Amino acid sequence: MDHFSIIQALCRAAMADASPALRKQIERLRDALAKDGDAKQSAALTSILTTADRTKELSPSRIERSKAQNPGEVLTRNTPVPVDRETAAALADIIFPADIQPTAPLFNATVSQAIETIIEEWANFEALSEIDIRPSKTCLIYGAPGTGKTRLALWIAQQLGLPVVLVKLDGLVSSFLGTTARNIGNLFTFANRHRCILLLDEFDAIAKVRDDPQEVGEIKRVVNALLQNLDVRRDIGFTIGITNHPKLLDTAVWRRFEVQLEIPKPDFEMRKAIAAHFMPPVKAPDIHLRLIAWFTEGSTGAEIESLVRTYKKATTVREEDKRGLLDTLRQFATLNAARVQSERRALLFDDSSNLFRAMRDDPILGFSMADIGEIAGKDKSTVSRQLGRSAKSGEGEVLNG
Incomplete structure (x- = not known):
């Protein structure tokens, strides 16, 4: 078949969030290829279908429970992300569980146990709700560059079966200073409407100390907008912030995060x-x-x-x-x-x-x-x-x- 590599890529992307009807069509294409003697191409589609099944089976109970705790629309690869009004640049990337490496990051026993606690809270949402307790909905991960903070956040999302709305806040500040507060509002509105984890990378870029004399008034207004949006989202979905520079964060920002997890350098x-x-x-x-x-x-x-x-x-x-x-x-x-x-x-x-x-x-x-x-x-x-x-x-x- 001509251009099979493109068809293969389309099938792989489609299976990340496939309906039964879509899966049926991929199975028909696989069977037709096999009947025509294209065994190699048929086997490639079989591999895509099998991989999708395994991904779905990773943690079905966790996925269903996390949905109960994260109401909203389902994100798909066709969902349009918010963009900056002036430049039309996308304000976030969407990363789906199927695209995240399932291997757990390597940390010491203390950190690993703390991480497992976060995941178990979300996996046992129903049991916690019976005693009027909810899982932690905000988590700040901080430590030196290269310690695996972003990879950890993505792995948590993969374990919970939730897509990630990834936002690199440093880009928003440096490129769109005059409209940053509006962009942040649009991002939170988007994340609050969908079932997802909101991942705010390079968090210190915006969440700076408000009384810093070196900062202009715009940044101070942005911090206030960020705090207000965090307060609204804590009753809606799971938010993770990541920073390499915790000392730059406003004390009011620290108070918004129930979990404050430091990732140390390895022993x-x-x-x-x-x-x-x-x-x-x-x-x-x-x-x-x-x-x-x-x-x-x-x-x-x-x-x-x-x-x-x-x-x-x-x-x-x-x-x-x-x-x-x-x-x-x-x-x-x-x-x-x-x-x-x-x-x-x-x-x-x-x-x-x-x-x-x-x-x-x-x-x-x-x-x-x-x-x-x-x-x-x-x-x-x-x-x-x-x-x-x-x-x-x-x-x-x-x-x-």
Whole structure:
């Protein structure tokens, strides 16, 4: 069939919110292709139908209960989003559950448990309503850039089976300063009319301290409009705000959010888990994962993912061009100097004996001489001798001093 790739894309988009009649037509097309001998194209449509079924089965009880708590019209891919009156630019993006990765983000046990609590509240809305309690309807997620805040918000929506109305507020402020308050009103009106999660990204762009002398009167009016709209929406739907700069938020904004969830930078074990998560299909030794976790102290998940990409490229190029782990770390530290803790970076480019000693003596890393030797491409006796010579040299300097 000519242009089947376009037909395939249309079918995939349609199945995200398909009626029984629409599904029937896709099944007819699949069967017709199979009858005409186009087995490959027929199988592609079967795959689309199967994927749609699996997506629908992910959490049916949660979807139905969340609908009960979120009255309104159903968002579809054909629903027009509000636009700026002067420029006709869309004020939001719509992201559907089928387009969101179902894999849970990686956080420490405390954060993961808190997130599960939010989801369980919405999944058990009926039980809570019997004791006159409602799920939390506003959630502020804050933390350093790259810690997974936006991905977490989207995953929560995916778990609840709700589409996301994603708004990047920094774009509204910088591009449409004179009409920002009106645009915000239109966005909230749109979100309140539909069954969805309203996700306000770059929240600090608008929700700034109102008594900041550097801000013009327009921003102050925008903050007031935002507060009023948040107050109205809290009785209608679920709203999530995201910010990298919590200190910039007005205290009145903080009070509008029932849940205030901080996403910390990952600790050693989480950094190792993140490295392992992004490593496939490459199989990295455990000591490599541990060293990556140690090297990325103070880093975010996004920065660890970037280092893992560098590692994977270094281990899959031509044999004569392959780098050892230490050389790969030095390359990454050179190209990403601002993202690497200065102490770790200094050790990488210092005398190797100082790096070996730090690796040996760090209780979290827990490396043996054999581990260090494997990473450095030396046998453990060579590493031991190098450390011994370094120690004697240090003692001599102390005596001479």
